[in-house]
Amino acid sequence: MAGKDGYTLDTLALHAGQVPDPQYGARATPIYLSTSFVFKDSDQAAALFNMERAGHVYSRISNPTVSVLEERVAALEGGVGAIATASGQAAMHLAVATLMGAGSHIVASGALYGGSHNLLDYTLRRFGIETTFVPTRDVDAWRAAIRPNTRLLFGETLGNPGLDVLDIPRISALAHEHGLPLLVDSTFTSPYLLKPFEHGADLVFHSATKFLCGHGTAVGGVLVDSGNFDWEASGKFPTLTEPYDGFHGMDFAEESTVAAFLLRARREGLRDFGACMSPMNAFQILQGVETLPLRMARHVENARKLVDFLAAHEAVGSVAYPGLESHPDHALAQKLLPKGCGSVFSFSVKGGRPAGKKFIETLKLFSHLANVGDAKSLVIHPASTTHFRMSDEALLAAGIGAGTIRLSVGLEDADDLIEDLSRGLAAAVKAAA
Amino acid sequence: MELIVRDTKIYAYTGGKTFDPQKPALVFLHGAANDHTVWGLQSRYFANHGYSVLAVDLPGHGRSGGEPLASIGALADWVADLLNAAGVEKAVLAGHSMGSLAALEAAARHPSRIVKIALLGSAVPMAVSDQLLAAAKDKPEKAYRMINQWSNALGLGGNTVPGAWQPGASLALMRRAKPGSLFIDLSNCNDYQTGLEAAAQVQCPALLVIAKRDLMTPPRAAGDLAKALKDVRKAEIDGAGHAMMAEQPDRVLDALRAFLL
Numbered sequence: 001m002a003g004k005d006g007y008t009l010d011t012l013a014l015h016a017g018q019v020p021d022p023q024y025g026a027r028a029t030p031i032y033l034s035t036s037f038v039f040k041d042s043d044q045a046a047a048l049f050n051m052e053r054a055g056h057v058y059s060r061i062s063n064p065t066v067s068v069l070e071e072r073v074a075a076l077e078g079g080v081g082a083i084a085t086a087s088g089q090a091a092m093h094l095a096v097a098t099l100m101g102a103g104s105h106i107v108a109s110g111a112l113y114g115g116s117h118n119l120l121d122y123t124l125r126r127f128g129i130e131t132t133f134v135p136t137r138d139v140d141a142w143r144a145a146i147r148p149n150t151r152l153l154f155g156e157t158l159g160n161p162g163l164d165v166l167d168i169p170r171i172s173a174l175a176h177e178h179g180l181p182l183l184v185d186s187t188f189t190s191p192y193l194l195k196p197f198e199h200g201a202d203l204v205f206h207s208a209t210k211f212l213c214g215h216g217t218a219v220g221g222v223l224v225d226s227g228n229f230d231w232e233a234s235g236k237f238p239t240l241t242e243p244y245d246g247f248h249g250m251d252f253a254e255e256s257t258v259a260a261f262l263l264r265a266r267r268e269g270l271r272d273f274g275a276c277m278s279p280m281n282a283f284q285i286l287q288g289v290e291t292l293p294l295r296m297a298r299h300v301e302n303a304r305k306l307v308d309f310l311a312a313h314e315a316v317g318s319v320a321y322p323g324l325e326s327h328p329d330h331a332l333a334q335k336l337l338p339k340g341c342g343s344v345f346s347f348s349v350k351g352g353r354p355a356g357k358k359f360i361e362t363l364k365l366f367s368h369l370a371n372v373g374d375a376k377s378l379v380i381h382p383a384s385t386t387h388f389r390m391s392d393e394a395l396l397a398a399g400i401g402a403g404t405i406r407l408s409v410g411l412e413d414a415d416d417l418i419e420d421l422s423r424g425l426a427a428a429v430k431a432a433a
Numbered sequence: 434m435e436l437i438v439r440d441t442k443i444y445a446y447t448g449g450k451t452f453d454p455q456k457p458a459l460v461f462l463h464g465a466a467n468d469h470t471v472w473g474l475q476s477r478y479f480a481n482h483g484y485s486v487l488a489v490d491l492p493g494h495g496r497s498g499g500e501p502l503a504s505i506g507a508l509a510d511w512v513a514d515l516l517n518a519a520g521v522e523k524a525v526l527a528g529h530s531m532g533s534l535a536a537l538e539a540a541a542r543h544p545s546r547i548v549k550i551a552l553l554g555s556a557v558p559m560a561v562s563d564q565l566l567a568a569a570k571d572k573p574e575k576a577y578r579m580i581n582q583w584s585n586a587l588g589l590g591g592n593t594v595p596g597a598w599q600p601g602a603s604l605a606l607m608r609r610a611k612p613g614s615l616f617i618d619l620s621n622c623n624d625y626q627t628g629l630e631a632a633a634q635v636q637c638p639a640l641l642v643i644a645k646r647d648l649m650t651p652p653r654a655a656g657d658l659a660k661a662l663k664d665v666r667k668a669e670i671d672g673a674g675h676a677m678m679a680e681q682p683d684r685v686l687d688a689l690r691a692f693l694l
Contacts (some may be wrong), residue, residue, distance in 0.1 A: 006582060006600065016598070019591035050449075052478035054593040054682045062595030071590045073597035080605050081597040149611065227605030232496070248449055255446075256604040257470045257495060262596065 009076060009191065010293045017071030031283045032064040038099040040237065049256075050248065051267075054354045061270055062382030065279035069233065069286050073212065073222045076191040076289075077204055080227030083270065084220060084282060088187060089115055090275035095183055095203055097273065098265040099237060102128025102149040107145040107152075109136040109166060110397045111159025113207075114386040115186065117394075120154075135397070136164035137328065142171060146178050151236060153180055157196060157336075158188040161382050162320045162399030163344045163405050165329035165336060172200030177232035187211070187373070188342045192296035199336065202229040203261070210373025213294050214288035218281040227258035240264055246272075294373065295411060300340030303409040309418050310347050315355075317348035320399065343409040344372045346382070348401055350424070351432025356381055356403045357423025358424075358431035365412060365420040376411035377417055436518040438511065444496035445469070445487040445516070448480025452487065454635065458524035459511065461488040463687070464554070464579070465618030466493025466610035471501030471529065474594075474682040475689060484668065487519060493611050501617040505531075505625040509538035518548060526692060527551040529678065530650065531622050536657075538638075541631035551689055553642040554675045556654030557628030561619045562635075571617040575612060576615055577607040586646035586674030599679050601672070632661035639665045640692040642685060643676070649675035666692070 004389055009016070015223050018029050037056045037198045047053040059094040063185040066084045074082040083089040096106070108120055110133040120131040134141040137158050146153075172182040186194065187318035190211040196204050205213055208220040231240040232253045243249040247267045250262035270276055275379035288295075307321045318326075322333035322341040333341050349355045360368050366379040380386060382400050395401075409417065434452055436443045445452075446469040459479050461472040467489035469476070476488040493501035493509065502508050510536060510558075516524055523546050528536030533555035540547040568576035582588075585600050592599045607615070639662045643652045652669070659665055669690035673681040 006578070012589070017590040017592075019587070019589070034622055047478060049479075050477065050481060052474055052481060053597070053686065054474060067595045068591075069599050071592060075590060075598070075602055078601060079598060079601040081594075220481055225604060228608070230609075250449060255449075255470075255610055256473060259470075259597070266596065359475045374471035386658055410657060 012072065012075045013292050014290050016075035017068040018084055022104050029283060029286050030064060031279050033279050035059050037144045055218045059279065060274055060276045062267060063282070066277050066282040067431060069277070069282040069289070070222065072112060072286065073206065073336045073384070074224050077224045078195055078197050078226070079185075079204070079224040080258050082103075082222050082224040083262060083265055084222050084277040086207060086209070086275040086277055087219050087222065087241050088185070088221040090120060090207060091205035091207075092116060092119060092185070092222040092273065093101040094265050094273065095205060095223055096124065096129065096152065096240060098269050099181070100129060100239070103149060104129050104148050104151045106154055107129040107150055108133055109143055109159055109163040109164065110134060110155060110394075111136045111156035111162055111399060112158040113185070114389065115306055115383070118389060120136050133381065134396070136166060139167065139170050139174060142174055146180070150178070150180060151184055152260050154183045154185075156188065158196050158342055158344070159286070160188070161404065162230045163327070163329070163341065163345055164324050164399070165322050165332045166330055166334065174392035175199070175202075179236055180425040181229045188344055189337065190292060191294055192293050193300070193337055193339050197226040197228070204228050207424055208285045209371070211296065212283040212292065212296055213291050214292065214373065214375055215284075216371060216376065218284040218286050220277045220281045225259065225261045229261075229294070231260055237383060244268070257281050298411050299343035299409060300371060302414045303343035303345065304409065305343060305414040306342065306417060306421065309421065315350050315429045317403070319345065319347040321345045344406065346400075348403045349405055350403075352403045355428040355432040356405055359428040360424070362424040362427040363420050364423070365417060366407065372408035374408060375411045377412055378408040380406050382406050435517065437506060438518045441492060441499040442487050442497065443489060443492065443515065445489045446472070446476060448476040448478075448486040448488070450486070451482040453485045454520040455475070456485040457483065458485040458519070458521040459486050459516065459553045460510070460514070460524050460526050461486065462503070462526060462535050463491065463494070463620065464530030464532050465491060466607045466615040466667075468606065468609075470495075470606060471678050475678060475686050476687055479693065480688070484525075484693070486694065487515070489515060493614055501611070503617055503621065505538050505543075505621050506514065508535035508621070509542050512539040513546060518691060522546065523548050524680075525551070527689065528555075528557070529554065530559075530675065531618050533629060534622060534625050537627075537635065538631050539630060540637055541634040544634070544636045549638050549693065551640040551692055552658070553685070554555045554600070554644060554647055554677060555641060556648045556650040557658045559622040559628070559650060561623040566616065566619055566623065569619050570638070573612070573615055574608075575672075577604055579643040579653035580607065583648040584675035585680065586644070586672065587680050588624055592680065593682060594679070599676065602679065603676055628656060629661045632647060632658055635662055636656045637664070638692075641665060641667045642670060642675040642688050643667060644670045644677040646673060647675045651680045666691070
């Protein structure tokens, strides 16, 4: 590796995980759109199935193009490896399903993406896995919620949609004190803004659909393991520390001191649940990752300009952005997010629901849709879309009001975006009058 | 499996198969601040192809108890006691880096018990820079990063193990090492001055597995060792550095297969 301490993020984003194609010398990552891979002979086939040799067998389990993305994101996060999945939701499910079964319990931040909240509060509960939601900032509440059957603590780096900053050093220390890992959804920050492993997190996942891909073209997820959590010492994870009849009686923690989690997740989770990423999507996400540092810098720069504009506008009630001194996590954000607090944030338009509706309908550059992290600017009304299944109490706990608007600031000229917002706010004022 | 060696609990990975002392025994010896994990693929292969495998965690490493042994000679004698504990009279030894020196010395000291030795990433002498030794003593994280940088030829990845980021895995494994063990292990390598004499005493066949892009034990550093061994063959591994078992697992396996099967 070059440099005093290995390659930097800018370089890894372009190169990690890929060497030029040995057959034709292709510089771009080839798209291996093949379900399966020919064995050299019977011995090699048996050895691949029994984890005696490295390589690819079937693209549900692994694929050369997808592996480049996995390696690249693991490199960017500073992990030991990664598994790409069909979506961010699939990555989160894979993490949970690998670690626990019925009768287990999760402690999660109450400020989550609506999809994550659905998975935890409704779907996993149906499968016997309960979740207690706690206020993100209340460490005592996190502590009080931990039970003997708790197996995981979980939060988002920037809680959706109020941008609660997860105090990863304190929450991870609490988790480790109880022999538990901390899983972090790092979608809003990407490794450009924050590397959760450097602050104590054990597992990270991304909805790669968002900033990693960056262009709104492919749905995908990536789950990364730091390799730092000692499953054996914890004694709470038999899926990783006891023989697994479903794969040659393998004890994954014996098999690998640092990669037990990923081994089980791939050999069981991808194999049996099957939520794998397609090679085509992996290629498109790789294209996005190549420019991640450049895009994130611009995303953050634009976001800050828009935040300042909105915070000073008389038609705006409040702006939730940790970069502002008014945000309750401002000090923590300065510590964990020195490069900026991302480009997804919420604000409230004065005049409630009618004003919010008019505002969104007046915008021209911002696209009204359910996504974030696109190169193009996006807007949505969470109470009626991403979080519509949540009760009023749960919405309030998550910091969402009826007039809350969420923006995902893209890469357009900031002045053009401000002009668009200005037009929308003027219309909102008229609607509220 | 767990063995009791010198009253200390020792862990040995057996490649997913029950250890059978009646089969030919193959003992894998890891390097500094590592454990059995570094032999994952190769040890599973041989456990399923005619050998009973013991990929041990050396004393004071990985899952094994005790303290790290403080010389290559001590490690060599410990290997003989390990064979006793496992009920094995004779064994093949495969050692990497510090483990290769232990295998070499064990073959010299216990010729009736060692039938072949495979030495990976080996050099005699195995000088360790003052800079690395100082870091290992006082700033282990710095030392881990130095080793990582010098051990991974594929600094940008492209690993054949799907989804594995090898530099990250190497770093994470070293971070699991017992405090102080890296300094002891590297000092063992640096202080071992009788390797060529030991090589001259070795009676059994030896294989030198040399990674072409090894910066820790450069290919030329194995030259004197090759000359001193009586029955020696060499295998060169393309596209790998010192961490060759992880960077090119199949090429390393094929080199071992040609020697052992």
